Amino acid sequence: MGNTHYTKDHEYVRIDGDIATFGITDYAQSQLGDVVFVEVPKVGAHLKQGAEAAVVESVKAASEVYAPVSGEVIESNAALEGTPATVNEDPEGKGWFGKIKLSNKSELDALMSEADYKAYLSTL
């Protein structure tokens, strides 16, 4: 599929027209361990690519999640507040953090394809 892109900080973003759904990758969730708290982005927030977009906490530590693309948050996954473990169980599906209305499609050029991300993971 050509519509999912990845960042070096282990965020993914799945593109559907103008809308980008983002979260953290399976690699990120396994590195974090059990997720106990997620602070999803606020609806209406204007995110900038690379800036802090969300917070995900494991038992031991809090980690920042960076916006893979710029745009307005049109939806956030409030369900993660009650069941943060969803991020571990299905990080790239039900564990999504937010949906962004893309403000600059060319930003995707800076991101990795799935194949590039897999190659990148093998170097870690």
Place this chain on the structure above:
Amino acid sequence: MTDLASAPTKRTPLYDLHVALGARMVPFAGYDMPVQYPTGILTEHQWTRAEAGLFDVSHMGQCFLIGSDHETTARALEALIPADIVNLKPGQQRYSQFLTEDGGILDDIMVTRSALPEEDGTLMVVVNAGCKDQDFAHLAKHLPKTIKLILVPHRALLALQGPKAASVLARFAPEVATMPFMSALSTKIDGVPVHISRSGYSGEDGYEISIHEDKVRGLADRLLKESEVKPIGLGARDSLRLEAGLCLYGHELDLTTSPVEANIQWSIQKRRREEGGFPGFERIKRELTEGPKRKRVGIKPEGRAPAREGTEIHDAAGNKIGVVTSGGFGPTLNGPCAMGYVDTAHSAVGTRVSLIVRGTAMPAEITAMPFVPNRFYRG
């Protein structure tokens, strides 16, 4: 990426076991220690409260003080700590602290009087891994020449904690079943000498087992074969002790905190409060009479966001009144919990406070500890 520039970390005798079990190893107090196994911290924590968790705590420091008789050795140690050691019964264990002249804490320790008549005059002391070199130097410097200080770096230490710990360990050493909490005995498991105390750092019933480093792998393998036993890493060790309201040196205890501020004055027995004879007595006497300036308290955030070490605590008016010293998520509590120091005026249980997390004031409440009831063996 491996940091090749840092000093090589030490390994406990169970390093190979941790790696074989798939542990994620992290540096802690100069040692490569398992922070978790593939099971993960939440599962390991819950398992310990339901079954029996096995911890490698061999990084901690063990030593013996040997004098001509119990009272001689006890009085020598009493010159450095505020606990009553003279009146320890054979096989009895106490929690205490090495204090500084101004009443601060160098380390917290466990002291055990040997149960064996032929070892009268012997005290066993267990100290934290991060402080052990300084603690041993402190003892060597201050103990009179009549007391021998014997370090035993060849001894490993295991902890077996949880409601099933007693029934498991009793399969190997039946006498452990009836040991009182905070007592110790020497026995053999599979022909190997072990020193066992009924104590721990989880808030549950359990034991700590000192054994020769050449034999610890055999014992650990044996215990892990029992269906009730799983290996537990340092991550869960920390979440367990946090829920249990127990202090961690370097967080709740340091050179600036007194045992009274830390709310562990229960470990200073009456005789010592009256007689003194330990460093920092003036400050402790004053704080016991007038109250300390600040107190260690439990803190319960209202929402689901954890508040971690270093988080500022504010009163309703926005004034800083304290700081979080340990905080995280309590798996048994199923919510965030924290400990910290606040100005005494704001330390009453039920006091509403704010925790400044990522620049936002999150509501919280001062609460009693433990967060999860302790289940020490009461007979």
